[in-house]
């Protein structure tokens with residue numbers, strides 16, 4: 177994936193459905209910093225809390241459909257309720 181983004185010639189051939197940092201010469205130089213920060217926050221939330229779905233929803237009720245725009249997003253928002261906090 178990283179090689180595809182860095183090399184515009186490969187990018188032309190690749191499927192370019194998910195390019196949140198742009199591509200080619202003017203692509204985002206903050207890619208690694210940006211991704212690390214997003215992943216770090218997500219990892220902290222996963223590590224420190226147990227989560228449950230609202231209104232008695234089950235995992236199988238989750239609609240994982242994606243919609244395509246500038247970036248790929250979920251069709252339906254994901255709502256989660258934090259249960260317990262671990263230090």
Ligand code: HEM
Nearest residue numbers: 196197198199200201202203204205206207209210211214
């Ligand atoms: C999740 C976080 C981020 C996303 C989604 C993002 C996305 C983007 C996108 C789409 C572009 C335009 C690329 C293009 O024109 O093809 C861009 C450009 C740029 N980004 Fe980011 N960015 C993020 C974080 C950062 C961070 C943390 C920095 C700096 C610390 C940064 C610095 C820049 C700069 C300087 C440009 C202009 C590059 C140029 O025009 O040559 N970005 N970014």
